[in-house]
Amino acid sequence: MAKYLLLKHYRGAPAAVNDVPMDQWTPEEISAHIQYMNDFAARLEGTGEFVDGQALAPEGTFVRYDGEGRPPVTDGPFAETKDLIAGWMVIDVDSYERAVELAGELSAAPGAGGKPIHEWLELRPFLAAPPTITE
Amino acid sequence: MNEALLRSLTPSVLGILVRRGADFAAAEDAVQDALVEAVRVWPADPPRDPKGWLVTVAWRRFLDATRADTARRRREDLVDDEPAPGPAPTVDDTLQLYFLCAHPSLTPSSAVALTLRAVGGLTTRQIAQAYLVPEATMGQRISRAKRTVSGVRFDQPGDVATVLRVLYLVFNEGYSGDVDLAAEAIRLTRQLTAAIDHPEVAGLLALMLLHHARRAARTKPDGSLVPLAEQNRSRWDTQLIAEGVEIVQAALARDRLGEFQAQAAIAALHTDAPTAEETDWVQIVEWYDELARLTDSPVVRLNRAVAVGEADGPRAGLAALAALDDSLPRHAAVAAYLHERDGDLATAARLYAEAAQKAPNLAERDHLTRQAARLNARGCR
Numbered sequence: 185m186a187k188y189l190l191l192k193h194y195r196g197a198p199a200a201v202n203d204v205p206m207d208q209w210t211p212e213e214i215s216a217h218i219q220y221m222n223d224f225a226a227r228l229e230g231t232g233e234f235v236d237g238q239a240l241a242p243e244g245t246f247v248r249y250d251g252e253g254r255p256p257v258t259d260g261p262f263a264e265t266k267d268l269i270a271g272w273m274v275i276d277v278d279s280y281e282r283a284v285e286l287a288g289e290l291s292a293a294p295g296a297g298g299k300p301i302h303e304w305l306e307l308r309p310f311l312a313a314p315p316t317i318t319e
Numbered sequence: 320m321n322e323a324l325l326r327s328l329t330p331s332v333l334g335i336l337v338r339r340g341a342d343f344a345a346a347e348d349a350v351q352d353a354l355v356e357a358v359r360v361w362p363a364d365p366p367r368d369p370k371g372w373l374v375t376v377a378w379r380r381f382l383d384a385t386r387a388d389t390a391r392r393r394r395e396d397l398v399d400d401e402p403a404p405g406p407a408p409t410v411d412d413t414l415q416l417y418f419l420c421a422h423p424s425l426t427p428s429s430a431v432a433l434t435l436r437a438v439g440g441l442t443t444r445q446i447a448q449a450y451l452v453p454e455a456t457m458g459q460r461i462s463r464a465k466r467t468v469s470g471v472r473f474d475q476p477g478d479v480a481t482v483l484r485v486l487y488l489v490f491n492e493g494y495s496g497d498v499d500l501a502a503e504a505i506r507l508t509r510q511l512t513a514a515i516d517h518p519e520v521a522g523l524l525a526l527m528l529l530h531h532a533r534r535a536a537r538t539k540p541d542g543s544l545v546p547l548a549e550q551n552r553s554r555w556d557t558q559l560i561a562e563g564v565e566i567v568q569a570a571l572a573r574d575r576l577g578e579f580q581a582q583a584a585i586a587a588l589h590t591d592a593p594t595a596e597e598t599d600w601v602q603i604v605e606w607y608d609e610l611a612r613l614t615d616s617p618v619v620r621l622n623r624a625v626a627v628g629e630a631d632g633p634r635a636g637l638a639a640l641a642a643l644d645d646s647l648p649r650h651a652a653v654a655a656y657l658h659e660r661d662g663d664l665a666t667a668a669r670l671y672a673e674a675a676q677k678a679p680n681l682a683e684r685d686h687l688t689r690q691a692a693r694l695n696a697r698g699c700r
Contacts, residue, residue: 185428185450185488232429232460235452276452278426312680 196267329440334412418477522580
């Protein structure tokens, strides 16, 4: 029973095998892709492994404290080189192996030509609350 | 409203329904309904026979829920034939429930959830909170678990080791939300010891009590960890320790050693020492040897290396550590500690930092980062 974060990247991850930008897919291919993602989430809800998931807008802003009495500094939209998170899903599974299996399935979402995208997903374990036994 | 009473009655009420022929999943739903009803009604109108009341209400709920079935007639006849609810032998039913909820066909998380709900009497919301998942997720986990075991025959004895593993999983989850899972695991294990005479059940109960007794001393108010050697021993719960030691001694005397008894023996040796320096590390190493023989677990051998380091000096500990795979969880933390005791502060600081990166939880990561920082600060002076 451990929670994992599945991160989907706009940018920053290695290129997908079937690497065609989404705006060049047919509308049917886009629908099939979205359906796959929804089905995936619904299936995990059914197995009791789904915790949460959201998509994120590409626009984001870096914000920094700028000293007493001054408004926070913002550096505007992310610079071109930065990693960009497209969305995330949190799962709660029995093992690391199961987490990898699910990430693999999510990465197989269909893209251009109805073929799996084979995109790279990032899989990160949550730092848990400490267990009772610590010594 | 006595929630503890309700929870303690849950398994026997459920057991009675199943024994009367109700399907496990439907019976479990009916019992949950009856518990909710009890919470609503009892404060104003407490029943004279709480268990009888629960059985009656749960059985009615079960019949209501299945009324639409083709079996309606038969079940209604059944309730007419049923004698008025009253005291019933509970021990066997409860024990069967433990086995059912820890059935090998269930995944660990499902077994844990089902045990807390069916044997522990917790609500789905409470279990979801304790495991920090949405209530809907936990609800699905429980209903899948119920479906998985609904075809399992209720009268077969199960594997005690599986039940103990599930209870220990619950215990180690610590606590969050409004349910203390460690306390809950102790309650369920106590109940199990009353139902089954097995030295390993006693061993697990003793182990839980001995660990639990040190809980208050284990963390500072801000949540940071206090290592065993630095714990304020006056904050240990001496009553729990005395009980745990007594239970493990009685279990060991029966000469059927198992891993929980061996772990409890180690915990007892720790709690027995008036100061950290007076810990009987030589005997602890011997118990780790027993444990390694029983489990062949690399984690046990890692812990053994720590004990060897205390009994025979850090060099001996490092030698024991050298035989182990360095990809083991907490390997770097153990190596850091032994190197520090051996006087090699630079290596220790580097290993503490490495261990912090691999730490599985926040409190441990912060603790290890502080250890690295402490040694690095000393080096600068």
